[in-house]
Amino acid sequence: MDLPIVVGVDGSEPSLRAVDWAADEAAVRGVPIRLVYASLWERYEGVSLAEEFGKPSEQVMAEDVVATAERRARRRQADMKISTDVLPEEPEYALVRESRTASAVVLGSRGRSGVAEALLGSVSVTVAGHAHCPVVVLRGSHDNQARSGVRGRxxxxxxxxxxxxxxxxxxxxxxxxxxxxxxxxxxxxxxxxxxxxxxxxxxxxxxxxxxxxxxxxxxxxxxxxxxxxxxxxxxxxxxxxxxxxxxxxxxxxxxxxxxxxxxxxxxxxxxxxxxxxxxxxxxxxxxxxx
The missing domain is CATH 3.40.50.620 (HUPs)
Structure with missing residues (x-):
């Protein structure tokens, strides 16, 4: 079985660039990609919103995040095999667990806001320090293409x-x-x-x-x-x-x-x-x- 490339997504532009990179890498390697959004939204939303609106607002947002990431991957590699998941848990724990059955984990280096930037930086370091497979972290605003990079090296x-x-x-x-x-x-x-x-x-x-x-x-x-x-x-x-x-x-x-x-x-x-x-x-x- 071909192990997928797992991408941690959160709706930020850096995480979408990570989707681009992973899609190119997966196409070169001939493996699927798996898009994962992980957050402890259940802890903060509770059950009242679920009863009133059918779904917690954070879950609606999370589902939109992975749907957007999937569309981005499809535009990048139309024939790509893609799976998605929304996991109600700490992202670093979820991604380290995902690494057990992945060929690589790909992450952006920054999050959705100033506060999230520090958190995502921490997530990237934690996952890189504990993962069971290679962890790829896209740095800054540099080229996001796995297949045809600018420097060719x-x-x-x-x-x-x-x-x-x-x-x-x-x-x-x-x-x-x-x-x-x-x-x-x-x-x-x-x-x-x-x-x-x-x-x-x-x-x-x-x-x-x-x-x-x-x-x-x-x-x-x-x-x-x-x-x-x-x-x-x-x-x-x-x-x-x-x-x-x-x-x-x-x-x-x-x-x-x-x-x-x-x-x-x-x-x-x-x-x-x-x-x-x-x-x-x-x-x-x-x-x-x-």
Whole structure:
């Protein structure tokens, strides 16, 4: 069975852009999409409105939200298989549960109002930190097309083998599906106690760390198919600064997030957290099981 791409919708323009992106992605992958609106409207509406008007006003609004999103997806991809659902629960919990049976979860980065913006930002971070599948967050006002992006390039941040294998596979698949090159980036830093030594020794230490970064990068890319064009880059600096800078040249930036069994706190990591907040393009956070 083809797992759907799940889109969290709330009626905002960013969430409708997420529908556009997901529709293009689903068309490329040959999978359906599922449009989900989640809110605790039942807690606030009560039963009196239901008795008086037939349906709570928030439910009417929610049904309109998913109907609008479905029409948007149909305009984008007329032959797309689409399902919709309205779930009376916290959106972050609903979307994390949905991620168990999804190929990806796609979210906009902002909500319907100034107050909702902070909430949706929190939802995006929470879902990215707990989901069981890749989470794609559309950043800012940048291109919303999965199939034919403006920059024609995918970028992936390569961490340690245990943290980035799934992210690299996802990025390679995206590059193949779109027929674009892949930028594989490994950030490295000279430890402070080495960088303050005598200049010549410091330069030797830097060379060794750069070589080690290149080796890690090469190991991470050893199974990349020959039909995918890969540009290997090692960049000096902290990854949480290097990768947002790289994102300015990409349509999609892919990073990994390590999942630790039995650990129930946020499992996002500083790098993925920084990228979600500062990237200049759409971001995919791909979980890697420890």
């Amino acid at each position: 995918i970028a992936v941040g390569v961490g340690d083998d245990s943290e980035s294998a799934a992210a690299v596979r996802f990025a390679v698949d995206e590059a193949r599906l779109r027929g674009v090159p892949l930028d594989a980036v490994r950030a490295w830093r000279c430890p402070a106690h080495e960088s303050i030594e005598h200049g010549q020794l410091s330069g030797e230490a830097a060379r060794q760390h750069a070589e080690r970064a290149a080796e890690v990068l090469e190991a991470a890319l050893r199974d990349v198919p020959a039909d995918v064009e890969v540009r290997r880059r090692t960049v000096e600096g902290p990854a949480r600064q290097v990768l947002p800078a790289v994102s300015a040249e990409a349509d999609l930036l892919v990073v990994g997030a390590r999942r630790r069994e039995g650990h129930y706190g946020l499992q996002l990591g500083r790098v993925a957290h920084a990228v979600l907040h500062h990237a200049a393009c759409t971001v995919a956070v791909v979980p890697q099981r420890a």
